Amino acid sequence: MSIFTEIGEADGAPIFSIRLSQAEVEGFTRLLTRSLNRNQILILSELRRPSSSITSILAQISEKSTIPLSTLKLNARILRDLKLITYGSGSKTPRLTEVGGLVLKMLEQDIKEIPNPVIGLSEQLAERSVHLKKTVERMIGEAGSGHLGPSLSCLDMLLTTYATRIRVRDDVLILSKGHAAPALYAVLAEVGIIPMEELDTLRSLDSRLQGHPETIVPGVALSTGSLGQGLSVGNGIALASKLSNRRRRVYVVVGDGELDEGQIWEAAMTAAQYVLDNVTVIVDRNGFQHNGPTQEVKRKDPLKEKWEAFGWEVEEIDGHDFQQILRALDDADQADRPFAVIARTSRTGSNSH
Amino acid sequence: MRWTEMERGLKIESYREAFGRALLELGAKNDRVVVLDADVADSTRTALFAKHFPERFVSVGVSEQDLVGMAAGFAISSWLPVASTLSIFLLRAWEQVRNTVARDRLNIKFVATHAGLSDFADGSSHQSVEDIALMRTVPNMSVVVPADAASTRSLLIQATETSGPFHIRIGKDYAPTVYVDDEPSIGKAFCLREGEDVTLVACGVMVSFALEAAKHLQKKGVDAGVLDVHTIKPLDTGAIIKAAQTTGRIVTLEEHSKIGGLGGAVSEILCENHPAPVKRIGTEDCFGRSSRRYLPLLEHLGLGVSNIVAAAEELASGT
Numbered sequence: 001m002s003i004f005t006e007i008g009e010a011d012g013a014p015i016f017s018i019r020l021s022q023a024e025v026e027g028f029t030r031l032l033t034r035s036l037n038r039n040q041i042l043i044l045s046e047l048r049r050p051s052s053s054i055t056s057i058l059a060q061i062s063e064k065s066t067i068p069l070s071t072l073k074l075n076a077r078i079l080r081d082l083k084l085i086t087y088g089s090g091s092k093t094p095r096l097t098e099v100g101g102l103v104l105k106m107l108e109q110d111i112k113e114i115p116n117p118v119i120g121l122s123e124q125l126a127e128r129s130v131h132l133k134k135t136v137e138r139m140i141g142e143a144g145s146g147h148l149g150p151s152l153s154c155l156d157m158l159l160t161t162y163a164t165r166i167r168v169r170d171d172v173l174i175l176s177k178g179h180a181a182p183a184l185y186a187v188l189a190e191v192g193i194i195p196m197e198e199l200d201t202l203r204s205l206d207s208r209l210q211g212h213p214e215t216i217v218p219g220v221a222l223s224t225g226s227l228g229q230g231l232s233v234g235n236g237i238a239l240a241s242k243l244s245n246r247r248r249r250v251y252v253v254v255g256d257g258e259l260d261e262g263q264i265w266e267a268a269m270t271a272a273q274y275v276l277d278n279v280t281v282i283v284d285r286n287g288f289q290h291n292g293p294t295q296e297v298k299r300k301d302p303l304k305e306k307w308e309a310f311g312w313e314v315e316e317i318d319g320h321d322f323q324q325i326l327r328a329l330d331d332a333d334q335a336d337r338p339f340a341v342i343a344r345t346s347r348t349g350s351n352s353h
Numbered sequence: 354m355r356w357t358e359m360e361r362g363l364k365i366e367s368y369r370e371a372f373g374r375a376l377l378e379l380g381a382k383n384d385r386v387v388v389l390d391a392d393v394a395d396s397t398r399t400a401l402f403a404k405h406f407p408e409r410f411v412s413v414g415v416s417e418q419d420l421v422g423m424a425a426g427f428a429i430s431s432w433l434p435v436a437s438t439l440s441i442f443l444l445r446a447w448e449q450v451r452n453t454v455a456r457d458r459l460n461i462k463f464v465a466t467h468a469g470l471s472d473f474a475d476g477s478s479h480q481s482v483e484d485i486a487l488m489r490t491v492p493n494m495s496v497v498v499p500a501d502a503a504s505t506r507s508l509l510i511q512a513t514e515t516s517g518p519f520h521i522r523i524g525k526d527y528a529p530t531v532y533v534d535d536e537p538s539i540g541k542a543f544c545l546r547e548g549e550d551v552t553l554v555a556c557g558v559m560v561s562f563a564l565e566a567a568k569h570l571q572k573k574g575v576d577a578g579v580l581d582v583h584t585i586k587p588l589d590t591g592a593i594i595k596a597a598q599t600t601g602r603i604v605t606l607e608e609h610s611k612i613g614g615l616g617g618a619v620s621e622i623l624c625e626n627h628p629a630p631v632k633r634i635g636t637e638d639c640f641g642r643s644s645r646r647y648l649p650l651l652e653h654l655g656l657g658v659s660n661i662v663a664a665a666e667e668l669a670s671g672t
Contacts, residue, residue, distance in 0.1 A: 224453075226448060231422070232418065232419045234426065235419075236430070240426060240432050262418070266413070267416075269416075
């Protein structure tokens with residue numbers, strides 16, 4: 001039965017009333033919390049009783065929440081595009097549209113009591129991650145060699161990106177830090193691209209699973225292993241997609257040690273020059289490179305400022321917290337510039353100790 | 354013989370102009386062609402393509418490694434990238450060519466301009482006498498060295514119709530005409546002149562010098578054949594073995610180091626299949642230098658017509 005009931009007619013067009021059961025309200029709320037991100041919901045609720053200009057309202061939110069003003073501005077623009085809010089330039093007071101008001105009402109139907117769908121997903125991912133990290137340890141043990149720490153440190157990001165992006169959209173992931181191949185293979189098996197049984201053949205003579213990823217393995221977009229080269233290729237794919245009017249996001253996973261390679265910064269400038277808002281770099285900031293701690297070998301800090309200076313939007317996260325990873329990927333989806341996620345990680349595969 | 358005399362008798366065209374025009378033709382014919390440049394569009398003549406197809410021209414700044422990577426991204430996305438910069442600066446990204454491009458056999462055509470000593474005035478930093486050796490050793494790579502302007506066009510077009518990575522090496526502006534009615538095919542050495550006594554096996558600008566040398570040798574009673582080996586990889590081994598069988602003596606000519614280039618490739622094949630005396634003409638194990646004019650620099654480094662004539666005579670007089 002339709003939730004829309006025709007109750008009359010005006011100027012020749014039908015008028016509908018919407019009657020909802022509690023379950024339907026909850027369904028709608030879930031739908032809306034999936035469609036809108038937290039920043040957008042925050043802006044909507046602040047606009048319930050607007051008092052000043054959009055700029056000063058957003059500035060207040062930013063101050064209270066520490067969310068960057070630029071992020072809020074972008075999200076406000078998205079809300080305006082969706083016709084949920086209206087505001088003009090200058091001091092004109094912003095307000096919710098009729099639909100915006102309705103959306104807010106639905107969102108606030110005890111919004112605190114309705115489970116955030118993101119939490120459910122992140123719990124599932126966390127559970128799989130525990131299992132996969134054991135698998136990676138076993139694979140490298142079987143093979144007799146391989147880079148365990150750098151595999152464990154980026155596994156959660158690989159898993160999240162493959163599960164929520166690569167598998168369900170036309171997106172591409174390049175593992176520029178190819179020495180994390182065991183983590184990539186384990187994730188490819190987890191999402192069903194290669195058979196689980198194949199994992200234990202890593203580095204053997206008759207296996208597709210080379211020490212560093214090669215495109216002979218389904219799901220591997222680029223053969224890597226020599227550091228510093230993935231971002232340029234990712235940019236090329238991103239620009240080619242734009243020229244083809246193809247909606248496609250490219251994720252490039254780089255190590256923090258890898259940032260010593262000059263080509264990374266050549267490519268960082270190129271991405272900014274071409275405003276490649278469909279490129280996301282994920283920096284696996286595990287703090288170590290081959291010779292020792294990055295702080296001792298070649299300092300990367302201030303890393304956030306470096307990427308920002310190169311024209312990128314940057315978000316720093318805990319790279320083992322799935323809610324934060326998911327949110328960062330959502331924010332990357334809405335960026336109007338190339339987006340860098342700097343993920344603090346540990347070579348043990350967990351930050352919680 | 355004097356260089357000025359030689360120049361008088363030949364029609365001189367420009368490699369890079371021919372390349373620039375060929376790109377324009379390709380761009381009009383195929384809308385998947387995209388041209389990538391590392392801030393040398395005027396020098397390589399890709400600027401012509403940029404002017405006509407600005408939306409398909411990608412400039413990455415002075416970043417050769419990034420140039421190669423970007424081209425790889427386009428190739429992965431089923432575009433047909435032509436990436437061009439000066440030969441020696443492409444070599445800066447040799448490892449990117451090997452690891453990112455060649456291993457995945459990506460369909461990229463690299464056009465390396467100013468190769469050999471053709472950037473005579475700029476000196477050794479800008480000259481490139483190592484690229485054939487470096488590129489032909491990479492699995493999956495094809496290496497093409499057109500002899501003149503016309504074959505630069507036709508070999509480039511053929512390369513774009515052949516899948517896989519290519520290193521196409523051309524000089525700058527001094528391109529004496531070799532092909533008028535004929536068109537060489539990739540992978541097939543082209544016999545420009547039959548001979549009985551010795552075969553001059555050449556590539557690039559040295560092909561025209563070989564033809565010139567053959568005329569002088571004729572007067573001296575030496576019948577020299579000329580074979581244009583424009584495709585160094587995959588090498589037309591059949592034609593080279595046949596030349597050794599026919600004349601029994603080979604002189605290789607290249608605007609490249611004697612180490613590892615055409616001379617090296619020909620020697621490798623003959624050693625194992627049909628051992629015959631070979632003399633290699635190329636730069637010695639040394640760098641070039643600046644010169645205000647091109648041809649005197651070649652002569653200075655032992656790549657002149659007189660050097661070819663002397664080498665062929667010496668071989669032909671041997672037993």
